[in-house]
């Protein structure tokens with residue numbers, strides 16, 4: 001058992017851990033970054049980047065399919081090979097992180113591949129193929145373990161060769177049919193991609209609607225688009241039993257129906273194994289799904305946590321934002337504290353579902369004096385011109401006493417880009433009266449914001 005004294009140990013090198021470890025190392029601290037899988041975490045190898053390459057391919061097919069309505073004829077033959085090649089060669093280098101390791105080492109950091117565990121206050125033990133290494137960092141332990149796909153306890157499921165996002169992004173070919181269990185952002189992005197590449201796709205969601213934590217208008221809009229694209233959507237039901245026989249999955253649903261397909265994708269959420277991470281050594285709850293942090297990401301004396309595990313939004317930009325704040329705090333110049341009011345989220349379906357701040361329901365439950373506005377994208381000038389693929393809606397949630405926006409949802413082509421105007425408005429608390437005096441270029445999609453703002457005044 002070797003012992004190392006260092007300034008900081010970062011356990012889990014997801015986007016936040018990588019950013020933070022690099023910052024500390026660049027500042028001159030001796031830093032060890034630990035990851036048992038790939039340096040960079042889920043986002044570059046199994047999540048954001050490869051799935052957005054899939055979305056790009058699927059989007060090109062969808063646009064080609066719109067040609068007959070707009071511009072003549074187009075003959076398109078979907079082929080998964082360019083997508084699979086791009087993911088292997090351009091996104092993940094064959095799921096090899098050597099470039100990321102070299103980039104981190106160039107900052108002065110040391111990378112240790114292995115499973116990190118808190119073994120005492122101020123002590124991290126890393127199990128590597130060569131044996132255990134014990135670190136007692138002088139200044140900081142940072143936890144960035146991210147999340148694993150959650151597999152629900154459905155009778156028969158565990159014995160079947162189902163996919164999670166990790167198998168789906170490695171797929172070299174696609175099945176003829178697919179059931180996607182779970183209609184959060186992960187399930188919906190994959191479902192639409194696969195359907196557009198010709199897979200007969202069925203979505204099963206236990207909540208009453210898809211994207212159930214968002215605005216109902218967004219759920220309705222996406223359900224309509226999916227249905228129009230030939231995707232079958234079951235809501236308010238789950239699977240009580242799964243069987244896999246002769247190359248086919250069959251799911252018996254709670255509703256009494258059954259659905260069957262060549263492949264099953266589990267997209268029912270994420271979790272973190274805090275017991276394996278050993279947070280009990282810090283006096284923290286091992287059965288919890290998140291590590292509570294203060295506004296500077298401090299979880300305990302000398303311990304910071306960043307990323308999905310903090311429960312403040314499972315997005316890469318959240319993890320990197322928190323990493324910046326934690327790094328400043330560790331380096332001793334931490335004036336900035338976390339403010340999540342304008343934390344954006346984008347599901348990269350087509351149309352994109354982009355949102356930030358409070359939904360109407362949450363704003364009312366929190367006791368705000370609420371007024372809302374809803375405007376349909378097809379009724380805007382640009383939406384009408386765009387025609388095929390113009391589905392969507394903008395919904396605003398305003399605090400009438402303070403004359404500011406509390407939340408916004410944009411379902412639209414490039415909805416994530418349109419959302420940026422609201423990110424500024426909510427982040428800086430611009431008065432709605434001031435927003436209404438802005439000039440919105442004609443005929444942009446974001447000009448639909450003006451119509452929505454107009455509904456917020458008498």
Ligand SMILES: Cc1cc2nc3c(=O)[nH]c(=O)nc-3n(C[C@H](O)[C@H](O)[C@H](O)COP(=O)(O)OP(=O)(O)OC[C@H]3O[C@@H](n4cnc5c(N)ncnc54)[C@H](O)[C@@H]3O)c2cc1C
Nearest residue numbers: 012014035036041042047116145146307308314315316319
């Ligand atoms: C399919 C999919 C698509 C997504 N698309 C987007 C998107 O478009 N935009 C977006 O913003 N977000 C997206 N996300 C979410 C995004 O991937 C995560 O929020 C992001 O990766 C940040 O996670 P993190 O920093 O908490 O750590 P992660 O990226 O989860 O990385 C954590 C790392 O820590 C390692 N680790 C865990 N425990 C230990 C341990 N004990 N010892 C050593 N190493 C350990 C893990 O192996 C992993 O490498 C997507 C997620 C999924 C699943």
Ligand SMILES: NC(=O)c1ccc[n+]([C@@H]2O[C@H](COP(=O)([O-])OP(=O)(O)OC[C@H]3O[C@@H](n4cnc5c(N)ncnc54)[C@H](O)[C@@H]3O)[C@@H](O)[C@H]2O)c1
Nearest residue numbers: 152182183184185186187205206207238268269314346347
């Ligand atoms: N573009 C992005 O920023 C992006 C993309 C993908 C994921 N993410 C993040 O990753 C995280 C995970 O996303 P996700 O979609 O996997 O999880 P999620 O928790 O957002 O959604 C999971 C869905 O599965 C449903 N579900 C749970 N158990 C079920 C069951 N047994 N049967 C049927 N349905 C069931 C839930 O009701 C929920 O709607 C999210 O927090 C998300 O924000 C972000």
